[in-house]
Amino acid sequence: MINVLFSARPERWETYEAPLRAAFAQAGLDINLSTDVPPAEVDYIIYAPNGPVADFAPFTRAKGVLSLWAGVEKIVGNTSLTQPLTRMVDEGLAEGMVEWVAGHVLRYHLDMDRDICRRNTAWQVHIPPLARDRRIGVLGMGELGTACARALAGLNFDVAGWSRSPKSVAGVTCHHGDDGLEAVLAHSDILVLLLPATPATESILNAHSLAMLPTGARIVNPGRGELIDDDALLDALNTGHIAHATLDVFRIEPLPDDHPYWAHSNVTVTPHIASETRPGTAAKVIAENIRRGEAGEPFLYLVDRKAGY
C-alpha cells in the first residue's frame, strides 16, 4: 500500500479524486489516496502551492513531490523541500496553450479586432500578408514553447524561438543566449512569451528589450506576469512602439481593478485562461510518476532546483 497525500485546494480534490483513482487503477497501483495522511507515513505528495502543505520537513519518507502546476516558481525556493520535485507536463495543458497562442497570433496576423469590435458600417478592405511573410518570435522553448512554435510553423508562419540553452526544432529558427535574444526580438512582428518565471527571466521584457522589437510589434504573454516590466510595456504602448499586447498572466492575479492594463485601448486582458491543467490527462502523469518512483525509474519532468524549473 502506497500512501499518497493530496495537498491542494478543496475544490481541486473534488475534480481530481475520481480521475486519480481511475489512473492509479489503470496503472495497477495499490494506493491509499487521501487529503489526510500522517506526514511520516506519506510516500508521495500531490501538490499545489495554494494547498495546506508549506513545510516539507515532516514528510521524512516521501519519495517525491508531484506538482499539479506547470510553473514551480512558488516552491523551488522552499528550503524545507529536500524531496525530488516534478512539475506537471499535461498534454491537455499543452494542447490548450497551443490553441490559445495560435488563436491570438492569428487574431493579430489577420488584424481581426477592427472587424470584431467595429461599430460602424465601413467596408474597408484590408488584406493581411501571408503567414509565410509574418515573423513570430517565441521566447522560451520548453514543452509549451516548442509545441506552440511547431504549431505556428505548421500554420506557415516564419517562426524563431529563443531558449537559454541551444535547441533544435524542425521548421523553427532556434537561437539562444544574449545575442540570440536580440536576433529573435528584432525578428518578432508578434512576440510570444513562454518562459518560466526565474530570477534570470524576471522583467526580461523591459525598456531595453522592448526597444529591440520592430515598431508596431504585438505581444502575447501566456507565460508569467513576472516576465514583463509593466511600466516599460505601458510606456512602449503609449508611444506606439508596441502596437498591442494580449496579456493572460500578471504579477498580481486577479489583475487589480485599478491596473492601467484594464483600461488601455491597446491591451487585451484575459483572465489566466491560456491554459489549464486538465484532471483526466494530468492524473495519468501523476500515476506514471508514482509507478516510476516505485520501480526505481527516473521521474518524468523532474525539476532542476538550481535552474528553477
Next chain:
Amino acid sequence: MINVLFSARPERWETYEAPLRAAFAQAGLDINLSTDVPPAEVDYIIYAPNGPVADFAPFTRAKGVLSLWAGVEKIVGNTSLTQPLTRMVDEGLAEGMVEWVAGHVLRYHLDMDRDICRRNTAWQVHIPPLARDRRIGVLGMGELGTACARALAGLNFDVAGWSRSPKSVAGVTCHHGDDGLEAVLAHSDILVLLLPATPATESILNAHSLAMLPTGARIVNPGRGELIDDDALLDALNTGHIAHATLDVFRIEPLPDDHPYWAHSNVTVTPHIASETRPGTAAKVIAENIRRGEAGEPFLYLVDRKAGY
C-alpha cells in the same frame, strides 16, 4: 509569338503585368502580353468578370480563357464562351483562406470576443474545451475547403467535411449527398461554408438546414453570399439557435449600409478579405497553363461547365 490578352480592371493590369512577364520569362514562353489585341489574333485570354470582355465569339482562335478568380459563377452561364475555361487555384489564395478560417474558428473556439471587446474589469475565468472536443463542419471540400479542413484537423479539431461527390481526406470525416449533409450539420459546433455558388448550392443554409445545426452553433462564411438565406439566418440569430456568424461574402458587395447584418450584435462583417489571389503566385499558374496549352497537355483547373465549377 503567343498573343495573350489581359482582360480585367485597369488596376489589376498595374499589379499583374510585372509578375506575369516574370512568370512567362521563367517558363521560357515568348509572349506578346497586352490589354489590346485584335480578337481574332488572341491565343489566350487572362480574364476577370469585371473586365472589358463579355462576348467570347470574336476570339476565334483562342485556346483558353484563364480566369484570375477562383469563383467562376459569373462566367459559366455565358453562352458565347466555347473555349476551355480554367479557374484560378492560387497557392497564395489557399494559404490566405486557411489562415483566415483557422483564425476565426479559433476565435470562436476560445470565445475570444468576450475579452477583446470587454469594457469592464471583470476577471471571469472561462476555460474552453480542447479543440479535440470541438466539432467543426466544413461544407465544400474543393481545394480551399480541403486545405482548411486539413489545417483545422492539424490543430486537433474534430473535423467533418461535406461535398457533392465522395472524398477522402486524412484526419477528416468525409460525408457526401443529402444524408451526409444532415450528418455534418448535426456535428457542427462551428460551421465553415466553402462551397462554390451554383444553382445546387443557392441558399443551402436555409431555415431547414439551420435547424439541423446544434443550438448555439457558430457560422463562418468565406465562401459565397449566395450560400445563405439571409432572412433565415437572421431569424436563427434572433432566436439564439445560432449564437454568432462571421460573414465575409454577401449577395451584394459592398454590403449596403442599411443591411441588418451590420448592426446585429451577433454578426461580424468582414469586407471580403478572407482571401485574395496574390499576383506573384497566380502569375505562375497562368504561365503554366499557357505552357500546357502550347504543349498540348491538359490544362490545370479546367472548369466543368455543367457542374458550374
